[in-house]
Amino acid sequence: MTLAVGSTVLYGGVLVDVIAHASKAIPATGALGAAGALLLLVALARADAGLVAWPVACLGTAYGIALVVQGRSTDGAAPLVAVGLFLCAELAAWSIDERLAIRAERAVLARRATALGALSFASLAVAALVVVLASAPVGSGLAWVILGAASAVGIVGIAVSLARRI
Amino acid sequence: MTRHVSPRLPAYAAVAAAALLAALVLGRVELVALAAPFALAAVIAPASARHPELRGTLALGRDRALESEVVDATLTLTATSDEVVDVLLELRPGLATDVDNPRALALSAADPRTLELPLRCVRWGAFVLGPALVRAHDRLGFYAWEGRIGGREPLRVYPSVEALHALLPPLETQVFVGNQVSRAKGDGIEFADIRAWAPGDVPRRINWRATARRRELWVNEQHPERNTDVVLFLDTFTDVHAGGRGTLDMTVRAATSLAQRYLQRKDRVGLVSFGGVLSWLLPASGTRQLYRIVDSLLQMDIVLSYAVRDVDVLPPRALPPKALVLALTPLIDARTPPGLLDLRARGYDLVVVEVSPVPFVEPEGDELAQLSYRLWRLSREATRARYQLAGVPVVEWLDGVPLNVPLEEVAAFRRFARPARA
Numbered sequence: 250m251t252l253a254v255g256s257t258v259l260y261g262g263v264l265v266d267v268i269a270h271a272s273k274a275i276p277a278t279g280a281l282g283a284a285g286a287l288l289l290l291v292a293l294a295r296a297d298a299g300l301v302a303w304p305v306a307c308l309g310t311a312y313g314i315a316l317v318v319q320g321r322s323t324d325g326a327a328p329l330v331a332v333g334l335f336l337c338a339e340l341a342a343w344s345i346d347e348r349l350a351i352r353a354e355r356a357v358l359a360r361r362a363t364a365l366g367a368l369s370f371a372s373l374a375v376a377a378l379v380v381v382l383a384s385a386p387v388g389s390g391l392a393w394v395i396l397g398a399a400s401a402v403g404i405v406g407i408a409v410s411l412a413r414r415i
Numbered sequence: 416m417t418r419h420v421s422p423r424l425p426a427y428a429a430v431a432a433a434a435l436l437a438a439l440v441l442g443r444v445e446l447v448a449l450a451a452p453f454a455l456a457a458v459i460a461p462a463s464a465r466h467p468e469l470r471g472t473l474a475l476g477r478d479r480a481l482e483s484e485v486v487d488a489t490l491t492l493t494a495t496s497d498e499v500v501d502v503l504l505e506l507r508p509g510l511a512t513d514v515d516n517p518r519a520l521a522l523s524a525a526d527p528r529t530l531e532l533p534l535r536c537v538r539w540g541a542f543v544l545g546p547a548l549v550r551a552h553d554r555l556g557f558y559a560w561e562g563r564i565g566g567r568e569p570l571r572v573y574p575s576v577e578a579l580h581a582l583l584p585p586l587e588t589q590v591f592v593g594n595q596v597s598r599a600k601g602d603g604i605e606f607a608d609i610r611a612w613a614p615g616d617v618p619r620r621i622n623w624r625a626t627a628r629r630r631e632l633w634v635n636e637q638h639p640e641r642n643t644d645v646v647l648f649l650d651t652f653t654d655v656h657a658g659g660r661g662t663l664d665m666t667v668r669a670a671t672s673l674a675q676r677y678l679q680r681k682d683r684v685g686l687v688s689f690g691g692v693l694s695w696l697l698p699a700s701g702t703r704q705l706y707r708i709v710d711s712l713l714q715m716d717i718v719l720s721y722a723v724r725d726v727d728v729l730p731p732r733a734l735p736p737k738a739l740v741l742a743l744t745p746l747i748d749a750r751t752p753p754g755l756l757d758l759r760a761r762g763y764d765l766v767v768v769e770v771s772p773v774p775f776v777e778p779e780g781d782e783l784a785q786l787s788y789r790l791w792r793l794s795r796e797a798t799r800a801r802y803q804l805a806g807v808p809v810v811e812w813l814d815g816v817p818l819n820v821p822l823e824e825v826a827a828f829r830r831f832a833r834p835a836r837a
Contacts, residue, residue: 302426
């Protein structure tokens with residue numbers, strides 16, 4: 250229950266941040282955020298781990314809309330939004346796992362909490378690095394676009410390979 | 416071990432890919448930052464996933480126990496690397512444990528973990544425990560490997576034995592020495608009668624008081640102590656049960672108690688399971704026969720069959736002459752009465768203990784169901800009357816009533832009624 254509440258609170262926090270950043274696009278971001286919240290509640294209520302990524306996708310889309318509406322200035326809170334969404338999804342998944350009637354030792358819970366904390370911290374560091382590097386005056390050009398495209402293609406490749414392994 | 420991937424992992428990869436593509440299209444670096452945690456998870460999880468090397472053994476404290484006793488099961492697990500493992504020892508109905516099962520453990524490399532599971536033997540039966548089901552997963556639960564470890568351990572749980580104060584004496588005894596006082600006259604302890612002396616009579620058998628009174632030699636006669644043959648005839652065509660109790664359960668408990676008490680008296684006990692599967696044990700005596708009978712009872716189950724059964728298929732040695740045939744039947748299947756009445760017609764000393772299914776049947780509330788219930792009770796009365804017309808004692812044994820009660824009823828019946836041929 251604590252994990253589910255934590256997940257919902259994180260979702261709500263990110264949603265508030267998104268809405269606060271895009272006062273002009275509240276209907277769109279609000280609708281997407283509400284849909285995501287509904288999906289999150291459904292996922293938690295039905296203990297369906299397959300639905301956990303959908304609230305993230307909804308709120309991520311709302312965040313994208315808010316960024317577009319907001320204008321060209323870089324959002325310094327983006328790493329926190331990213332980690333917040335990730336933790337929201339992971340806590341929801343953990344909450345669903347805990348519904349199984351398997352009593353876990355304290356060491357098992359500690360290992361998962363440590364792993365989640367480490368991954369979140371690393372994600373925060375990487376996201377912050379990306380934002381800082383983007384803010385740095387290193388110029389722009391075709392090379393950066395190609396690098397970005399390559400990274401995107403790489404991630405898509407991972408997704409495809411994972412989908413094949415399932 | 417079979418590997419499973421959490422649906423979160425491809426979803427995270429898809430979220431990361433979508434965010435990166437959106438970042439490229441929209442030219443927003445924040446979306447790259449948004450993709451970072453999901454991309455990291457999608458990359459790190461497969462990269463760090465490795466097939467777990469798990470070993471384990473399952474051992475039981477003992478392989479035989481009585482109902483309500485506790486048997487310790489020990490599961491030892493070892494792993495070559497740090498693992499998080501869910502362990503489940505599947506327990507069939509009849510076995511239970513008060514400790515957590517399943518449970519999640521954190522295993523350390525080369526540090527064996529021993530799990531103690533005290534198993535409560537709730538009900539009799541022949542069980543096979545193991546192998547244990549294990550599921551190892553990575554720390555965030557993206558990958559899981561499921562498999563079985565440990566061997567298969569048999570556990571026999573014997574039914575508890577009811578204390579029987581008195582047993583049914585057969586009408587006729589066998590020729591071997593035992594504890595049952597025979598109706599015949601011969602060498603024994605129990606005084607039977609006196610008769611005139613005959614050549615060959617030993618002097619110590621002379622009844623001096625009768626001799627003095629009659630002025631000729633008279634000797635005492637005794638009843639010899641002989642053994643008896645008892646055949647437990649179990650009707651296993653049907654089982655009526657409710658709430659963990661049933662007619663088969665009562666039948667097995669009664670048969671165990673009777674076999675143990677008769678074998679204690681040095682009698683020979685045999686077993687006939689008359690049902691969908693016909694099986695028998697030839698009468699024998701001794702502790703080994705008790706184990707044979709109980710082991711056979713543990714395997715007993717209801718097998719649906721429409722085949723017509725007859726006692727003719729039983730080998731003659733399974734039903735020795737002059738044996739007491741003690742039938743335990745719920746009086747439900749129509750194939751049992753002809754078989755039992757056939758035995759009665761052949762002169763066997765037959766007793767029918769009706770293991771009553773009535774306490775396990777709750778009639779429905781509507782009128783038709785009530786009528787069906789009453790008709791069913793009437794048909795049972797009719798079946799009972801068929802046995803009584805043939806001179807067979809039939810006693811009803813209800814759940815919760817000690818077995819002594821129906822046995823005493825049979826003894827009372829026999830005090831006032833004798834089979835016509837006796």
